[in-house]
Amino acid sequence: MSFLKLSDVSKKFKVGSITVEALKDVSFELEDGEFAVVLGSSGAGKTTLLNLLGGMDSATEGEIILDGKNVTSLDRRGLTDYRRNDIGFVFQFYNLMPNLTALENVEIAVEICKNHLKPEEVLDEVGLSDRLNNFPAQLSGGEQQRVSIARAIAKNPKLLLCDEPTGALDYATGKKILKLLHDVSKQRKRLVIVVTHNSALKDMADKVIYIKSGQIERIETNPEPVPIEEIEW
Amino acid sequence: MIKTYFKTLWRMFKKHLTRLLSLIFMVLISVGFISGIGTATDKINYSMNDYYKANNVSDFIIKSKSQYGFSEDEINSVKEIFPGADVDTGMSFDLQTDVEAKRSVRYYFLDFDNWNVNKPEIIEGEKTSGIFEVYAECADNVVKGYNVGDEIDLSDLGVPVKVKVSGIIKSPLTFANDGEPSYNNPEDTEIGFTTTGTENLDCLENILFISKDLMPAVGDIYVAVNDRTVFNSYSSAYKTLIENGKRQIEDKFGESAEIITLYENYSFKSLDTYSENIAALGYVLMVAFLMVTALVTLSTMTRLLEEERSQIACLKTLGYSPSGIISKYLLFALIATGVGGTGAYFVGLGIARLLYYVFNYSFSMPPISSHVAMVFYLITFTLIVLATLAATAVSGIKLTGEKPANLLRPKPPKAGKKVILEKIPFVWNKLSFKYKSTVRNVLRYKSRFIMTVFAVAVSTALVMAGLALLDLCLFHDFGSAAIIGVSLVVVIFAGLLTAVVIYTLTNINISERNREIATLMVLGYHDGEVAGYIYREIYINSAVGIIFGYPLSALLIWVVFKVMGMGLLSGVSWFMWLIAPVIVVMFTLLITLILRRKIVKIKMNDSLKAIE
Numbered sequence: 001m002s003f004l005k006l007s008d009v010s011k012k013f014k015v016g017s018i019t020v021e022a023l024k025d026v027s028f029e030l031e032d033g034e035f036a037v038v039l040g041s042s043g044a045g046k047t048t049l050l051n052l053l054g055g056m057d058s059a060t061e062g063e064i065i066l067d068g069k070n071v072t073s074l075d076r077r078g079l080t081d082y083r084r085n086d087i088g089f090v091f092q093f094y095n096l097m098p099n100l101t102a103l104e105n106v107e108i109a110v111e112i113c114k115n116h117l118k119p120e121e122v123l124d125e126v127g128l129s130d131r132l133n134n135f136p137a138q139l140s141g142g143e144q145q146r147v148s149i150a151r152a153i154a155k156n157p158k159l160l161l162c163d164e165p166t167g168a169l170d171y172a173t174g175k176k177i178l179k180l181l182h183d184v185s186k187q188r189k190r191l192v193i194v195v196t197h198n199s200a201l202k203d204m205a206d207k208v209i210y211i212k213s214g215q216i217e218r219i220e221t222n223p224e225p226v227p228i229e230e231i232e233w
Numbered sequence: 234m235i236k237t238y239f240k241t242l243w244r245m246f247k248k249h250l251t252r253l254l255s256l257i258f259m260v261l262i263s264v265g266f267i268s269g270i271g272t273a274t275d276k277i278n279y280s281m282n283d284y285y286k287a288n289n290v291s292d293f294i295i296k297s298k299s300q301y302g303f304s305e306d307e308i309n310s311v312k313e314i315f316p317g318a319d320v321d322t323g324m325s326f327d328l329q330t331d332v333e334a335k336r337s338v339r340y341y342f343l344d345f346d347n348w349n350v351n352k353p354e355i356i357e358g359e360k361t362s363g364i365f366e367v368y369a370e371c372a373d374n375v376v377k378g379y380n381v382g383d384e385i386d387l388s389d390l391g392v393p394v395k396v397k398v399s400g401i402i403k404s405p406l407t408f409a410n411d412g413e414p415s416y417n418n419p420e421d422t423e424i425g426f427t428t429t430g431t432e433n434l435d436c437l438e439n440i441l442f443i444s445k446d447l448m449p450a451v452g453d454i455y456v457a458v459n460d461r462t463v464f465n466s467y468s469s470a471y472k473t474l475i476e477n478g479k480r481q482i483e484d485k486f487g488e489s490a491e492i493i494t495l496y497e498n499y500s501f502k503s504l505d506t507y508s509e510n511i512a513a514l515g516y517v518l519m520v521a522f523l524m525v526t527a528l529v530t531l532s533t534m535t536r537l538l539e540e541e542r543s544q545i546a547c548l549k550t551l552g553y554s555p556s557g558i559i560s561k562y563l564l565f566a567l568i569a570t571g572v573g574g575t576g577a578y579f580v581g582l583g584i585a586r587l588l589y590y591v592f593n594y595s596f597s598m599p600p601i602s603s604h605v606a607m608v609f610y611l612i613t614f615t616l617i618v619l620a621t622l623a624a625t626a627v628s629g630i631k632l633t634g635e636k637p638a639n640l641l642r643p644k645p646p647k648a649g650k651k652v653i654l655e656k657i658p659f660v661w662n663k664l665s666f667k668y669k670s671t672v673r674n675v676l677r678y679k680s681r682f683i684m685t686v687f688a689v690a691v692s693t694a695l696v697m698a699g700l701a702l703l704d705l706c707l708f709h710d711f712g713s714a715a716i717i718g719v720s721l722v723v724v725i726f727a728g729l730l731t732a733v734v735i736y737t738l739t740n741i742n743i744s745e746r747n748r749e750i751a752t753l754m755v756l757g758y759h760d761g762e763v764a765g766y767i768y769r770e771i772y773i774n775s776a777v778g779i780i781f782g783y784p785l786s787a788l789l790i791w792v793v794f795k796v797m798g799m800g801l802l803s804g805v806s807w808f809m810w811l812i813a814p815v816i817v818v819m820f821t822l823l824i825t826l827i828l829r830r831k832i833v834k835i836k837m838n839d840s841l842k843a844i845e
Contacts, residue, residue, distance in 0.1 A: 056837040095748065099673045136649070
């Protein structure tokens, strides 16, 4: 049994009298410790997939099973607990609480989950040990995204979901962030899924899932992923 | 072009419907309540004008100090001073009946066939026929009154006859219900119009109106000047008339006569003072209500414009003029205040009528005047409209003055800051994490904090004032159904004000922090925990507001009791001081409960999108 398994997952939206099928029969499997990239152009269904994986929405059909837990059968409360304990989320626009310091932004996430790590240690790991008491407005974009990653890691989640994590960052900073995410996956043996439209990232992933018009186009496995430092775009 | 413009206008109304409604309610409540209080004063003045005109009340009573009274010549000289005036003559004196309780009976001797000044209203019985029939003033809280048919022995007056009461009347000179001071009080007695009223004075326990034929001497001259329209211009023109007339009479009679003007008439003076005090209370409340309304309207419109940021940028790049863009929002504000203000007229009218009934408790009020009293209403309404338009224009000009490029970029959220409490580690470190965040947020949005605290404090004070009145009626034998009604109205309006303010401010708070809420949801916070994150702030603000509400309540109750001439601040039952905050807390909880749905319904996807 795979660590993460999606079987024939579909998501339909009703817009007025029209039904839109945002995802259709999506199936794939990923293992713990893998670094996966979901690639697709805008409108391909990436966000919908991310929402279903992250427990922010429920699938219309099919099954999502993470570490033996059937996510599709969860109710509203169950989904909240799932997000709380099993999912770490890295946002494109960081989404830090503006009135909390870097340290407190990590604390606000971990104080509600069971097996969390020590916030200070995780912030040290992402290179922010001297920025603990700074507010988001006092941090650069890259630093803010590091806080966001620290917040996700510190929850000690089973799955780390990253939505265009470099979308708001410059080239060099973006690369550093991707390196950090890759390291988390390998050093902590965590499943990391990065959703992006930047096809250059495909070379660094263990697995690349191409998504188009709500369907899986193909899935590629890289036997030898290229380190991010060597990738140019 | 114009068609599209109206289309965007229509969409704006649809999009911001809740905001429109809360603005309408806000204006409805505050303008309605304030204008109600102001209109009540106007109505009282109008009604008294009508009543005085109809009963041809005397402007001057000239009382002779000589035991022989006035001569025919003297009476004629008064008529010369006031050409065209109605002049009645008669006699009146008071006999003390109870020295200990300080009670007297007043006897008027009047010409019933030529009773033109201070015309009474016969409320029971019939006109007298013959000199042995008399009228008696109707009973109130102090005047005992007689029944039709009662026989009265006048031997005490040196008139050895028995007379019979044929009619019960109401004199326009004595319509106060809590006692009319007698002539037996020292001449320099200052009549107090505070809580004590007539308590320590010698008061009339009965007033009898007897035929002049039983005592023909003329001790009193009653003068009603011919220009009755002068009442309409209370009080400066009337004051001048009284002062001039008084001087002329004094020149004529010197020390030999006493002049009693309407200003020395207890009923007139106390009603005048009460209604002036109510008007003063109206002004006090007007300032408070207007400030709350203006602050809430300002933040609503600022938030609305902020949400339209990208649309404004779009219109600007398309070449729309700033005034063209702003006019749309001005129209929105104008319609909201216009609709609310129009409805407020009727709310105000209802409140004015209620207050008029309260006055019936202390005074035998004439029927309420049908005069349209709109001055107070128009002033309040205009001020609210102007404040709202100014607030909208200021935010609009600020926003449209920015370069479109700046507008298209999202406004960064308010930065976090350390608060002063963090410098006191032994307090700060004891706070749980949730509360640290709340404390910072409370101080991060300072203007909202001040606004909520102010609004809640004012509302608490109003609720408390209403309860204090209720307490007076229920537990201190001031029983009056009218006052119970009014106190309930005050409590309800104050509660509604709290509710609308908290609703509006919480609503703005939630929409401003959509992103933070969505993020918390993604992090796995349960519905209750997310709501708590926003609501802890609201609750702290309300709690501070309630604390500030206590001294404000004491002040307001003191003013209200003073104005109504009864009750003592210290006499308010202790538990009433606990009920007021409970009511405010209940309104707050109710609103936050209603708005919880709005929080829970926020889409987590919003947190993933670019900041808009």
